[in-house]
Amino acid sequence: MEKNRERYDSYEKILRDRQRELESRLNRIDVDLGRTKEQDSDDRATESENDEVLEGLGQAGQxxxxxxxxxxxxxxxxxxxxxxxxxxxxxxxxxxxxxYAPLCEDCMS
Incomplete structure (x- = not known):
């Protein structure tokens, strides 16, 4: 088992780096979504559209x-x-x- 562990150390680094990047990005999305909204109706409409995009990115990131x-x-x-x-x-x-693939190509198909 230790041999497999050493074999995949580089993947662990890649995964941990990506994990930190995603956690940072998701934190920024939460901050953006929690900000005070504009009172102007045109600005609110734009902010609402932006929030929908951010929510989608957040769900994909999660x-x-x-x-x-x-x-x-x-x-x-x-x-x-x-x-x-x-x-x-x-x-x-x-x-x-x-x-992070859990399945081989055959099982993925």
């Missing part, structure tokens, strides 16, 4: 953060890099593209 945390858990328990469905190894190319 989903990615959950996937990252799950991947970090898999690193800790020695199952990182193995497909959660079939148990086969996830290709290095897939992990390079999506380091």
């Amino acid at each position: 989903a990615e953060l959950r996937a990252i945390r799950a991947a970090l858990d898999r690193i800790d328990n020695g199952t990182y890099g193995l497909c959660a469905r079939c148990g086969e190894p996830i290709s290095p190319e897939r992990l390079a593209a999506v380091p």
Whole structure:
């Protein structure tokens, strides 16, 4: 298990860096969404549209953060890099593209 752990240290760094980046971004989104709204109706309409975009980004960020945390858990328990469905190894190319991928390409299809 320790051998697998060493093998995936670089992925852990990538995941932790992305986790910090997302947490920072989500914090900024929360601050932006909590700011005082303008009284002018035209400005409020624009702010409302902006808030919808921010909420969408926040939801996507939360989903990615959950996937990252799950991947970090898999690193800790020695199952990182193995497909959660079939148990086969996830290709290095897939992990390079999506380091938090829980499924191999076959199971993803």
